[in-house]
Amino acid sequence: MSKTQIKGIKRIVLAMVLYFAVILFNRLVLEPGKLSFLSTKENQIAMFVSFFIVYLFSGWKVLLKAGKNIRRGKVFDENFLMSIASLGAFAIGEYSEAVAVMLFYQVGGWFEDFAVEKSRKSITEMMDISPEYANLWKDNQVTQLDPEEIVIGDMIIIKPGEKVPLDGQVVEGNSFIDTSALTGEPVPREVTVGDPVISGCVNKEGTLLVRVEKEYEDSTVVKILELVENASSKKAKVENFITKFARYYTPIVVIAAVFLAIIPSLTGLMVWSDSLRSACIFLVISCPCALVISVPLSFFGGIGAASKAGILIKGSNYIESLSNISTIIFDKTGTLTKGDFKVVQILPQEGFSKEELIEIAAHVERLSNHPIARSIQEAYGKEVDLARVENIQEVPGYGIKAQYNGKKVSVGNYRILEGLKVTLSQEAFTSVYILMDGQYLGAILIADELKKTSEAAMVQLKAAGIHKTVMLTGDKNAVAQMIGKQLNIDEIYGELLPQDKLAITESILEKSQGKETVAFVGDGMNDAPVLARVDVGVAMGSLGSDAAIEAADVVLMDDDPRKIATAIRISRKTMWIVKENIIIALGVKLLVMALGLIGIATMWEAVFADVGVSVLAIANAMRTLHDGKK
Amino acid sequence: MYVNDKTNINKKKTGRNIMKKKYKIEHMDCANCAAKIETMIGKIDGVEGATLSFITQKLTIEAAEEHQARIIQEVSTIIKKQEPDWVVHI
Numbered sequence: 104m105s106k107t108q109i110k111g112i113k114r115i116v117l118a119m120v121l122y123f124a125v126i127l128f129n130r131l132v133l134e135p136g137k138l139s140f141l142s143t144k145e146n147q148i149a150m151f152v153s154f155f156i157v158y159l160f161s162g163w164k165v166l167l168k169a170g171k172n173i174r175r176g177k178v179f180d181e182n183f184l185m186s187i188a189s190l191g192a193f194a195i196g197e198y199s200e201a202v203a204v205m206l207f208y209q210v211g212g213w214f215e216d217f218a219v220e221k222s223r224k225s226i227t228e229m230m231d232i233s234p235e236y237a238n239l240w241k242d243n244q245v246t247q248l249d250p251e252e253i254v255i256g257d258m259i260i261i262k263p264g265e266k267v268p269l270d271g272q273v274v275e276g277n278s279f280i281d282t283s284a285l286t287g288e289p290v291p292r293e294v295t296v297g298d299p300v301i302s303g304c305v306n307k308e309g310t311l312l313v314r315v316e317k318e319y320e321d322s323t324v325v326k327i328l329e330l331v332e333n334a335s336s337k338k339a340k341v342e343n344f345i346t347k348f349a350r351y352y353t354p355i356v357v358i359a360a361v362f363l364a365i366i367p368s369l370t371g372l373m374v375w376s377d378s379l380r381s382a383c384i385f386l387v388i389s390c391p392c393a394l395v396i397s398v399p400l401s402f403f404g405g406i407g408a409a410s411k412a413g414i415l416i417k418g419s420n421y422i423e424s425l426s427n428i429s430t431i432i433f434d435k436t437g438t439l440t441k442g443d444f445k446v447v448q449i450l451p452q453e454g455f456s457k458e459e460l461i462e463i464a465a466h467v468e469r470l471s472n473h474p475i476a477r478s479i480q481e482a483y484g485k486e487v488d489l490a491r492v493e494n495i496q497e498v499p500g501y502g503i504k505a506q507y508n509g510k511k512v513s514v515g516n517y518r519i520l521e522g523l524k525v526t527l528s529q530e531a532f533t534s535v536y537i538l539m540d541g542q543y544l545g546a547i548l549i550a551d552e553l554k555k556t557s558e559a560a561m562v563q564l565k566a567a568g569i570h571k572t573v574m575l576t577g578d579k580n581a582v583a584q585m586i587g588k589q590l591n592i593d594e595i596y597g598e599l600l601p602q603d604k605l606a607i608t609e610s611i612l613e614k615s616q617g618k619e620t621v622a623f624v625g626d627g628m629n630d631a632p633v634l635a636r637v638d639v640g641v642a643m644g645s646l647g648s649d650a651a652i653e654a655a656d657v658v659l660m661d662d663d664p665r666k667i668a669t670a671i672r673i674s675r676k677t678m679w680i681v682k683e684n685i686i687i688a689l690g691v692k693l694l695v696m697a698l699g700l701i702g703i704a705t706m707w708e709a710v711f712a713d714v715g716v717s718v719l720a721i722a723n724a725m726r727t728l729h730d731g732k733k
Numbered sequence: 734m735y736v737n738d739k740t741n742i743n744k745k746k747t748g749r750n751i752m753k754k755k756y757k758i759e760h761m762d763c764a765n766c767a768a769k770i771e772t773m774i775g776k777i778d779g780v781e782g783a784t785l786s787f788i789t790q791k792l793t794i795e796a797a798e799e800h801q802a803r804i805i806q807e808v809s810t811i812i813k814k815q816e817p818d819w820v821v822h823i
Contacts, residue, residue, distance in 0.1 A: 171817075175814065175815060181763065216762065222788075223788060223789075223790070226788075332789055332791065333793070335784075335786050335788065335789065336784035336786065336793060346768055349765060349768065353765075390765065391765060392763065392764055392765055395764040395765050395768060395787075396764040396787065399764075399786070399787065399788055400788055403788050403789075
């Protein structure tokens, strides 16, 4: 508890004690008329004064603020309304009530502050992944420095149990790294020389010497923290609605209060004291604070909970979209499959050898970063002779053309065979065909493994009520069908050109109705247009690949497709809690207003409908942080 | 007003010379009031976008680099007038 909070409690407790003292004084002394030297009128005044003193003691701050704010033109301010309401109670002779209500209001206000502080702390603690220091290793000495002082190229030592302070590469040492702070995964990953390490993870038993590759402000940890912080500025539709609503709500209720104060007593519908009390009740309820605080807080909690699970959601609006997902489109390679291809078979034509095929392909593909190219390079295994290849051109959707030893060579998918009479291999493997000077040399078959988690992910998604799953791939149909069927995917599209992917996505978007949203899950690098087009773009983050983090709306830090279902679950829970809070806040307020209209409600209910409901809503909003894992 | 380096400004260029500057604001007691101030700040000349989060206690201002200094001065004036209890860390 902060100092102001402790001071607050002391003041409130003192005021309460004073209040009860005055009540006793009134009950035992003034009412029975024990002070016989006072006339009845003077007795009355004494009662008023005694309560008024307590009132001033407990409420002077509120009254003062109200006065200050009016001079600034802030009329519809909680302090002013509370002051009017409680002074109004004094006016109708309910002294004890007036003081009690002011006290109750203060208690409620204190709880509200406490709840807000606690939730802020809760969230910041949960997001406490930033490293406090880094051990610089220079000239055989270890110096502990602020991570911000380390530059690229510096060597740092990470001892067992310490947080990895900066992104870098292991130069010496072996260890296991706990990535749970970033990915939510408790299983540690092995790292050794040459492996990258990411800031925010915790080093386990081995000591590591790491060469720093990114400075602190570009490190993964800082990027994630910034993303989470900025996420609350991308507001959900609900949030915008609440802001608009709040702007109209207060003036309307206050005007209603004014009417209530004047009209019923003028027309004789109500006794003046009753109508004034009802007006005061309305005044107190006119503050929409419960909604304005709890709704953004809920979203913030949801984003925090997601990041704890290794899911970065970049905006509250995406939480809304995620909760309404009906269709998910998947990219195949790297998303549902591991993306690390391996050459499994080489089928040369008559007169050519397997080695020749691989050699030619590896040389032509030497500049490409495509996973297929890498698998061929791996299979070749030897150094590529740069002199043999010239004029390399990558043709998207087809393959690569080049000059190899003076001859025209094409290496690519079935499309390069157009016009030629070639029997295509029908196996469910990705096939790379090779042409030299128009002649077909043979095929290289490459296989891509399904991720172990993909099947489970699909089951979870179906269970979560996703109506339609779609798979898009540029790979051949046989492969697409095999993988798609294994994963129970509803619509499978293979042999797609990049523009086909976008076209299919567009048609799916057209078909989706109303609130239903469409998501796309890819690996971020070449899926940018589709990611931008859908309602929610999800990218596999590979422990923080920059391209993915930039392009997508949601990033899965550990490439695990099961996290999609987790993200949906967290989003739905958050939206549910938001709706609960709106219903509670508005419901109670309307109820008390109705009761006030017919004259049953008292100021107690009004204050509860204001601060009490606020505290409830804030506490409820905190539930978003606790992801009930199944 | 406090001058405090650590809690401070986080600069990020978002192209077109637009910068995002963040400021910490303490002692905000009313979320409704924060919303009103956010709207007022958004209307300041040169401000492309302003977000005032009651929860994170941070004010983010998106504006061209050359306007930022003037903008934060106007922001301080507004806050001093409307919410004198708030503390803006520049």
